[in-house]
Amino acid sequence: MSEVSLSREKLVDMYRKMWLARHHDVWVEDMKTKGQILGSMHLATGQEAVSVGACAPLNDDDYTMHTHREHQQLIAKGADIGRMAGDMLGKVTGCARGKGGHMLLFDKDVHALGACGIVGGGVPVAVGYAMAFKVLGTKQVSLAFFGDGAANEGSVHEAMNFAAVRKYPIIFLCENNRWGLTCPQHEQAAVEDLADRARGYGIPGVTVNGNDVLAVYEAVKLAVDRARAGDGPSMVECQTWRMRGMGFGDTMEYVPKEYLEEGSRQDPICLFEKKLVEKGILTVEEARAIEAETKKTIEDAYEAAKNAPNPDESVFWANVYAAEIC
Amino acid sequence: MTMKKVTYRQAINEALFEEMERDPKVVLFGEDVGTYGGVFKVTDGLKKKFGNERVFDTPIAEAALMGAATGAAVAGLRPVVEIMFMDWIGIAMDQLVNQTSMIPYIWEGIKVPLVLRTQGGSGSKGSCQHTKSLEAWIYHVPGIVVAMPSTPYDAKGLLKSAIRNDNPVAFIEHKMLYPTEGEIPEGEYTVPLGRASVKREGKDVTVVALSKMVVESLKAAKELEDEGISVEVVDPVTIKPLDMDTIAESVKKTNRVVVVNEAFRTGAVASDLTAQIQERCFDDLDGPILRVTAPDVQVPYSPALEQFWLPGKDKIKQAVLECMKR
Structure with missing residues (x-):
């Protein structure tokens, strides 16, 4: 694993967020199995290091754009779990007051804006965030998560080129789990490392082990610093393992068992914990306490959301237009 | 009120000029709108006056344009984005339908104050890909104000209202109207949206x-x-x-x-x-x-x-x- 000199507080916070993210997706998978969550469901169990490593160098006022496999990305950005749970269950306590569901989560308090169910569709919007930061002269940055599938969308190419030409402060964060829907990466792209494409846009690109949270942090931190300094966009590709199906109910017969075995061996939480314990940053007991405490946070949030009121008809009609027209 | 005679083209140019002068958050971008002043010369002189961060030429990338305008609006600007010919809106349509129009409804509390300027209409011997009037596509989608002024007076006053409005507005011009003349007041005036x-x-x-x-x-x-x-x-x-x-x-x-x-x-x-x-x-x-x-x-x-x-x-x-x- 990478060596990064971060404060104990920061490292423990990252470890804690990884557990929150893990418990979240395990918990909602269970609820989905029991029929307690409706609609589709895309889980990122085993990909926690990408989300947490990518968001750790960001400030609350930096904007993030997310994918459709996004729960963990929002948790990593610091989204309120209770409101997330509200949205997941279609309750009025959600940020979207139940209008968006699993694929359109957002939390404006931490500028997680937001998830996107159209593969690659959010990336141009994230370029717009960065445009605003540059024009307004703030030092904020924008970070756009997208997958290896989205990497082949025209919107993503257009967005990356546009941002590169304009030197906007944005990080293109490719969460490459090597599967786009049910097709392996090699059937969708002729390059092995998607970050190789960065050269074609005239921006730096780097590929890192997406299960090494510190490697992700380090690469993204460099990109963030570069963006804040006015040097424009970067691409960071984090190669990871998709340990769940494309969506809930996907039986995954097409996934080689060696891939899943390797993914299990590379469990990002285990790897990080081992490192923290070895370095004396965390004891095993402390780690177990964090594991238990974060599980309870998720359970409590979903228990509260289950009992929260449904949105009423006024919510249905609200904000078709968000402002007066005349 | 003292009146003056201007073309439809000049009327729009004046609206842009005045609104950009009034509000530093108004930005204008699109293909050829900067140095060249637009293929129909509607944006002539604006880049020279307001500089390359606020008025700029972009890559030929309509999805990125529409998405970036959306993101920029979310993050605090009031963008005016030009899609040069309405026939090309197809490339931007995913952004318009799945991002621009959706965001205010789902992302409660977030507004998207942008103006999409484009022009349609035939009579220019432009054949199939430079003449269509596709306003029905945009009209169909909830959440977008759609304006189609026919006179210089309405064009100027309405565009000013559109730029000041906090909703996404599609402002659809007609290429054959650009040279038509009409009277407008010498001084400041607006025409309200939503009034026949x-x-x-x-x-x-x-x-x-x-x-x-x-x-x-x-x-x-x-x-x-x-x-x-x-x-x-x-x-x-x-x-x-x-x-x-x-x-x-x-x-x-x-x-x-x-x-x-x-x-x-x-x-x-x-x-x-x-x-x-x-x-x-x-x-x-x-x-x-x-x-x-x-x-x-x-x-x-x-x-x-x-x-x-x-x-x-x-x-x-x-x-x-x-x-x-x-």
Whole structure:
């Protein structure tokens, strides 16, 4: 694993967020199995290091754009779990007051804006965030998560080129789990490392082990610093393992068992914990306490959301237009 | 009020100039809008005045343009984005349909104050990919204000309102109107969104016409006057939301309606206006509402063929006469 000199507080916070993210997706998978969550469901169990490593160098006022496999990305950005749970269950306590569901989560308090169910569709919007930061002269940055599938969308190419030409402060964060829907990466792209494409846009690109949270942090931190300094966009590709199906109910017969075995061996939480314990940053007991405490946070949030009121008809009609027209 | 004569093109240019001067958050971007001043010279001089961060040329990448405008609006700017020809809106459509229009509804508390400027319309011998009027596509999607001014006066005042409005506004110009002249006040004025305008008063037939078809309808009305038929021409100006009150008031007086829309017939805005008018005004109607549109045929290049496509003065006259018989 990478060596990064971060404060104990920061490292423990990252470890804690990884557990929150893990418990979240395990918990909602269970609820989905029991029929307690409706609609589709895309889980990122085993990909926690990408989300947490990518968001750790960001400030609350930096904007993030997310994918459709996004729960963990929002948790990593610091989204309120209770409101997330509200949205997941279609309750009025959600940020979207139940209008968006699993694929359109957002939390404006931490500028997680937001998830996107159209593969690659959010990336141009994230370029717009960065445009605003540059024009307004703030030092904020924008970070756009997208997958290896989205990497082949025209919107993503257009967005990356546009941002590169304009030197906007944005990080293109490719969460490459090597599967786009049910097709392996090699059937969708002729390059092995998607970050190789960065050269074609005239921006730096780097590929890192997406299960090494510190490697992700380090690469993204460099990109963030570069963006804040006015040097424009970067691409960071984090190669990871998709340990769940494309969506809930996907039986995954097409996934080689060696891939899943390797993914299990590379469990990002285990790897990080081992490192923290070895370095004396965390004891095993402390780690177990964090594991238990974060599980309870998720359970409590979903228990509260289950009992929260449904949105009423006024919510249905609200904000078709968000402002007066005349 | 002192008035001056300007072209439709100048009117739009003045609106942009004044709003950019008034509000530093207004930015303008698109293909060729900067140094060259736009292919129709509508944005002439703006880059020179406001600089390359606020007025700039972009890559030819309509999805990125639309997405970036959306993100920039979310993050605090008031972008005016130009899609050079409306025929190319298809490339930007995913952003418009799945991001721009959705965000205010789902992401509660987030506004998207942007103006999408584009131009449609035929008569330029532009053939199939530079002449279409696709306003119905945008009109169909909830959450977007759609404006189609027909005069320099409306164009300037309405664009100023659109830029100041906190909703996404599609501002659809007509390429053949750019050189047309009209009077506007010397000083500051605005035209409200969502208000129709009676362009000519009459008592026998109401012609509801959009964009350049208002000009054609006024020509038809003038000729019909000589034949003893008094035509009232109503210009909705903003087609969504529609000022149905003004239209209904006119229909109450005339009891006969022709709707004119330079667009493919099936699923045109004219079809929907017809439906809305009969729903609201059925008891006031003495006969069926007739439509003058283009046929469901691609727009051909040859002037010998284009004439069959183009709706205009003569076809409007014919429809009015037909309407009077029923």
